[in-house]
Amino acid sequence: MSEIKVVRTHAGQREEQTLTTGTKAWELFSDDADVIAARVGGDLRDLAHVLQDGDEVEGVEIGSQDGRDILRHSTAHVMAQAVQQIWPEARLGIGPPVENGFYYDFDVETPFVPEDLVKIETAMRKIIKANQRFERRVTTDADAINELRDEPYKLELIGLKGGAGTADTEGASVEVDSGEGAELTIYDNIGRDGQAAWSDLCRGPHLPTTKRIPAFKLMRSAAAYWRGDEKNKQLQRIYGTAWESKEALEEHLHRIEEAERRDHRRLGRDLDLFSFPDEIGSGLPVFHPKGGVIKRAMEDYVRQRHIDEGFEYVGTPHIAKEGLFHTSGHLPYYGEGMFPALDVDGMDYRIKAMNCPMHNLIFRSRQRSYRELPLRLFEFGSVYRHEKSGVIHGLTRVRGFAQDDSHSYVTPEQAPAEVQHLLEFMLSLLRDFGIDDFYLELSTRDASKDKFIGSDEDWAAATRVLEDVATATGLELVPDPGGAAYYGPKISVQARDAIGRTWQMGTVQYDFNQPSAERFNLEYVAADGSRKQPVMIHSAKFGSIERFLGVLVEHYAGAFPPWLAPVQVQAIPIAERHNDYLYDVARQMKLAGLRVEVDDSDDRMQKKIRNAQLQKVPFMMIAGDDDVEKGAVSFRYRDGRQDNGVPLEEAIARVQQAVASREQV
Known part of the structure; x- marks a missing residue:
């Protein structure tokens, strides 16, 4: 042998x-x-x-990311088998694993309802218990077409094999970009009798048997266009999740419940912070007075921090002639993300999707000396991006937003120190807002694609600078091949919130293209009198104020620390006769720079306390006869603790100290 x-x-x-x-x-x-x-x-x-x-x-291993993907894809097959057992006329779309779960698309006459998911789960458990074996079988196009002649969507995938493109943006049951002669495979679910109980066109791999599926749950159904194209037929998609243990599934379901409780869209409505009027348009939020307070507090703080860090505040318009964005390279390389041209006096203008071209014009407005560098320009620049309607999501994915945007112009020798300065500044700002669990992502060029401009040497030098600085922070550094901007590599800060979800925060991007002679021809006079090209470093600390506010709402579940809370103190009189006293206390607090409201409604005191709790106010200040007599108040905190008989001066000082220290209450 x-x-x-x-x-x-x-x-x-x-x-x-x-x-x-x-x-x-x-x-x-x-x-x-x-x-x-x-x-x-x-x-x-x-x-x-x-x-x-x-x-x-x-x-x-099943608990690894690859293992979970295989588990979830196998569970998707079991779900599809169950659907066709119950509805034999159902035609199959695709069923890939996705983040935290899987889905499968079906062409059925009647949309699925929640009761159907219960039936499907019951059928799936029987299939799992039957311990069917996943068996891979290589086939030919002709044999597969004959075998799957009743599955039109699978036949379409077979027809795509060898052509360009993929079957779906979220993943596919078959590779369709593998070229002529690619291997075509079918997976059979083999029963105890040795016969195929069900089959599907699929590249695999799969679990050994269905019994290796430890824990799963079907989550919901939704409509979805075939292959993500609205010109195609609308199918019914069932989403599910599968995990390596029942405990892992329970933890995931708990995270979903917690995420729903923290959903910034619901909290934004309940706390009267912001809304999205249909009359204005999708992805264009408006901030109500309370939301405006938070947004202004954020902007005021961040603006002052930029000034303290050596940035100069500038302002630029919302629109510009179209030629400006050709010069910067955005229209050729980012045109799909910009809104269509506007006709202004017979000329094409564009609503800006970025601030950097205008900052370049500020730099170029006069001769610059090496002594001025680093030159750091900063603004809250309002930009507008033509996001597809399907990806818009509350404040975290919008069409109009304000970037906390800066551009540093430096000599090549100054670039590493400036990148370090920007990264340290960004991390310190996030910590100021209570987010302190990070890792970094390094986005680089994919040399095989033509969406990047510049020489190999320039890209290598820029990437080396960012990688060295990122490594020196000691934070985890994750590669993101092909994720760079067209003009240069970038570092992204990925932050984890209070329940462990990851959000992309700010970026630092190294740009050797826009300052070039072919673009804006930016120059400074060097010490020897020669003219040299600066390096431009882009940085947005939060990405956008709107998005960061949405993240903060979810991170804090709406219970903002006192310095950000729209109402810092809710004054609650025990009886109507105590109103005037609390209005005078509130006046003194407002003079001290605090945000105070007095609840003089006809509600009972306990209802007023409950209302303040629902609005997540950090401090409740209660006053009765004894408090009025002693010139004091009773403090009730958000966590239910209460201090009685606190002298007024001490009460004001307590709130001031909590605000000034940005402590969590």
């Missing part, structure tokens, strides 16, 4: 093993029940994959 040699990597251990020809991957990992697939030569494979001489084999 012939032998092969493979290298097995598992649990951090790497070892060479001698095996008999025909050995399958599962035999290498039979001692670890968590391994559900293998990575062979870098490619994910089923455990039934037959190993070849020289293979490098690594076990894929």
